[in-house]
Amino acid sequence: MSLESTGILLVSFEVIQSIAPLIVFFTLFQILFLKLPLSQLIRLYTGLAFTAFGMILFLHGVNNGFLPAGTQIGEFFGESKKGFLIPVGFVLGLLATLAEPSVRVLCYQVEESSNGYIRSNLMLYTLSFAVAILAAISMAKIIYRIPFLYIIVPGYLFVLILLWLCDKDFVGIAFDAGGAVTGPMAVSFLMSMAVGVATAYEGADPVADGFGLIAMIALAPIIFVMLLGVYIRFNGGQKNVQ
Incomplete structure (x- = not known):
């Protein structure tokens, strides 16, 4: 067989x-x-x-x-194209989120449940940009050996501040979005890429530096959706956000 x-x-x-x-x-x-x-x-x-x-x-x-492709891409850039890791992480984070089925389902549900108050396209682009930013930061973490706690702890402290400032309609959406973006596309492709980078990058530890990406990706939409909620709250709560 x-x-x-x-x-x-x-x-x-x-x-x-x-x-x-x-x-x-x-x-x-x-x-x-x-x-x-x-x-x-x-x-x-x-x-x-x-x-x-x-x-x-x-x-x-x-x-x-997905797993072999992500690992091979990560090893290639980790070995010979280190200067491109951060922009490549941004682009792949953006594309993986745009292709994530669970993200699109969430965006459609948000628009339907809010009666068009929050447009699905706005949510989709917000989540994609958020994941792209944190994926790029994850690549920078590997390159510059930034400890994971130095990113994740301040990130969640910032979330606690945003909880008090954000429009309450966006709080539940933000935390659900954190789960939606960590779907099969992100886990299977982006995580394998990060591990591949850490494996090939000189001085990096595949276990200590390769993992943690999914936690950072889950944090991304929480911060960015809440920032959107802060903008809506202090912009007069405009309807039909597009």
Whole structure:
């Protein structure tokens, strides 16, 4: 059996192992309480099957595509193109967030729930720019050996200040956005790139310097969305923010 086939089988087993308890729980709930009609059950189980199949394809693609690609890009720039690391981190952070499905879902939900008060495009560009800035800072952290605590602690102290100044409509959105941007695109591509940079960069430690990127990316939208909320609050709370 080929290594590729073994990889698919292993991923398939992991996905089935993960979602099987949810299916069992839903089935018991259906038998005891919901009692949905057969036609609706068929649609639900068909959706679960497609979900499982999609997860298998995605995780197999991550293992064979995104992770190696991110690592190779990081090692290339870490070895020979150190001066480009910060702008490359910015660009890749921007593109990864624009491509992140969970970010787009969040942006659509924000616009719908706010009745157009907060436009989805504004949220998308704010989150993308925020992640790009923190991804660039993460590259600078590796290059200049800046301790992780020197970035993350002041960042969250700044968040505590913004909590008092921000329009309250934006507080919950900001913290949810922190989870949305740390989806599969950021975790699989940007984190592997950071580890690759730290592995190849002379004097850097892959464990101490390569990790922490996801925590910084999660912090980015919290700060920038709250800054947007501060602007809205002190700009008269203008409606239909675009």
